[in-house]
Amino acid sequence: MARRRFLVEHIGGDAAELRGEEARHLARVLRAEPGQQYEISDGAGVYLAEIASVEKERVIFRVVEALEMPRAAARVTLYMALIKFDRFEWLVEKATELGVAAIVPIEAARSEKGLAEAARKRSERWRRIARESSQQARRLGAPEIGEAQGLGAAIAAPADRRYFLDEKPGAPALLSAIPGAGERRASDSIALLTGPEGGWTEAERSAALDAGWAPVSLGPLILRAETAAMAATAMLTHAWWASRIE
Numbered sequence: 001m002a003r004r005r006f007l008v009e010h011i012g013g014d015a016a017e018l019r020g021e022e023a024r025h026l027a028r029v030l031r032a033e034p035g036q037q038y039e040i041s042d043g044a045g046v047y048l049a050e051i052a053s054v055e056k057e058r059v060i061f062r063v064v065e066a067l068e069m070p071r072a073a074a075r076v077t078l079y080m081a082l083i084k085f086d087r088f089e090w091l092v093e094k095a096t097e098l099g100v101a102a103i104v105p106i107e108a109a110r111s112e113k114g115l116a117e118a119a120r121k122r123s124e125r126w127r128r129i130a131r132e133s134s135q136q137a138r139r140l141g142a143p144e145i146g147e148a149q150g151l152g153a154a155i156a157a158p159a160d161r162r163y164f165l166d167e168k169p170g171a172p173a174l175l176s177a178i179p180g181a182g183e184r185r186a187s188d189s190i191a192l193l194t195g196p197e198g199g200w201t202e203a204e205r206s207a208a209l210d211a212g213w214a215p216v217s218l219g220p221l222i223l224r225a226e227t228a229a230m231a232a233t234a235m236l237t238h239a240w241w242a243s244r245i246e
Contacts, residue, residue, distance in 0.1 A: 011040070016040055026059050034053060047067060048065050075189045076100045077191045080104070081105075085115075087226045107150050110197070123145060151208075158189075161189075162212065163213065165218065165232055167195070174235055185243075190240070192229075
């Protein structure tokens with residue numbers, strides 16, 4: 001059985017500490033005791049560590065040994081049009097599990113009114129969800145959760161490959177737009193832009209095309225916004241992961 005992994009802020013020498021809610025959960029729910037072993041990561045490395053002491057609000061770890069780090073993967077940024085927050089939270093959790101490097105909420109023309117303003121109050125909650133999901137998925141670190149921004153800022157962001165999901169008939173299949181294994185590199189940056197429940201307006205579609213984004217399709221079926229985002233994210237993260245082992 002795989003050991004649980006915890007993300008820590010800093011590993012100094014051979015020691016690290018966990019504070020706050022995660023420390024309380026480890027101490028009270030998991031009944032942590034000195035000598036028990038877990039994995040810890042500070043975003044730069046992964047280590048086997050044992051608990052040195054358990055206090056009310058913090059747990060102190062002693063590093064036992066460095067562990068093999070996962071091979072570098074391409075950086076995938078998900079630009080997701082804002083949708084109802086219960087579904088957006090699900091999206092944050094699942095995109096984190098799939099390995100995205102960053103999630104950026106986008107205010108689209110057909111996003112529900114008021115979501116962008118309310119999103120600013122939800123950022124910390126989304127970061128907490130991403131952190132918890134990162135530990136469950138045994139990631140090296142949590143993805144960045146950006147502040148909500150307009151479409152103009154999103155489509156101006158640079159990336160080696162930039163795809164936007166387009167429900168309009170005629171867009172090529174996403175799988176056909178992904179480069180062959182020999183052309184995919186771990187150093188690649190990939191951006192995926194996905195729309196709201198109502199889809200893109202013609203003005204938004206034109207703006208993305210003019211900015212050099214490649215329109216892609218997931219097929220003829222009408223998918224919910226979060227379903228489409230996760231299906232496309234899974235294809236992209238898997239394609240670049242698979243290229244490392246082919």
